[in-house]
Amino acid sequence: MLRYFTSGESHGEALVAFLSGLPAGLHVDQGFLDRELWRRQQGYGRGGRMKIETDKAHILSGVRHGITIGSPIAVLLENKDWKNWEESLPVTEGDPSKHKAVKSPRPGHADLAGALKYNFPEARYVLERASARESAARVAIGAIAKLFLCELGMEVLSHVLSVGETMLDREAAWAEIKEVSAKNDVLLSCVDPNTELRMKEEVDKVLKTGDSVGGVFEVVAHNVPPGLGTYAQWDERLDALLAGAVMSLQAVKAVEIGSGIAAAGSPGSKVHDEIGYEAKDRPTKFSRAHNNAGGIEGGISNGEEIRVRGYLKPISTLRRPLQSVDFVTREPVKAAYERSDVCVVPAAGVAAEAMVALTLAKVALDKFGGDSMQETKRNFEGYRQQLRDF
């Protein structure tokens, strides 16, 4: 059973991620993990922190001589900013005068709900864990899940569909998404350069006004065989698992599978993907006229690309803060401000790739099992033969 956890505070010493349940014998390319972590740090509109940090995945356990050994994997990501926080956020009691309190909760962030829940007098500890710094840990283990999926021929990438009101007005082809993901100079990860420049203008606008902006990313899983997930139980449906995984990312407020949102307002005849039987170089000869279903029907992958969209609300830390209340005096004040991103759509897409990869790795292992990669691949090949013979 594939399971994973993360731990760590935004300004603590390190993040740690645990991944348990992968078969033995998977090659782990450290350079690939670091490249994925780098991708999460990119995008126009990120805050100052991205200049301090260059995340590196330090694998502590579960990998020896470059391959997984079937035991739990732990990955550590050092927080380079820790040296600036050692005195204000120590593990030991430390000096209370050095403590950096978050004195007034930010509307839209976890500050108020978290302080009320945990009975904290201010929101420092809330921010430390609610912050999306945590998503770096997910990207590290998501990269290992991607390496596993790659052994079964699957790939997971993302691109940006919209920033603010600027939207890509067409579907992005897999080759374009690959190209945009391979760039060493990331702007807003949109496959159309003109739309991307207009997206940049949206970010420039909020940079000028001290505001922030959200948007939509799309994660695409390529070459997924039909048959992952099932309708047999509510909590085994692939669409439900993916929606939960992507929604669990900070600031994602809606998830769409395929063209789910437009489908709700369209007649069935315009939505459903008509079936043919002339496909070549595919797991089966069945083909589809289009892919409005986003590769999932009845909670099961149907052999088309899986397309999952995440809708991000705008960042809640504003340079021109909204109205709030002082935690101590209860007087009206402006919400706290701490160095912050203003647009994170490309980065959230990369974090969502990790969540999609972890989810697909889980359902693939549920189906194919195996304690070694040889066993998993043998089972997978047997199933592929069954599909060819169907």
Ligand SMILES: Cc1cc2nc3c(=O)[nH]c(=O)nc-3n(C[C@H](O)[C@H](O)[C@H](O)COP(=O)(O)O)c2cc1C
């Ligand atoms: C990659 C990424 C980076 C983020 N960076 C910031 C940030 O710099 N400042 C901020 O206020 N929120 C940031 N957020 C969003 C907050 O973490 C999130 O809004 C907050 O934890 C509350 O959770 P919720 O929006 O899911 O309710 C970021 C989100 C993501 C996905």
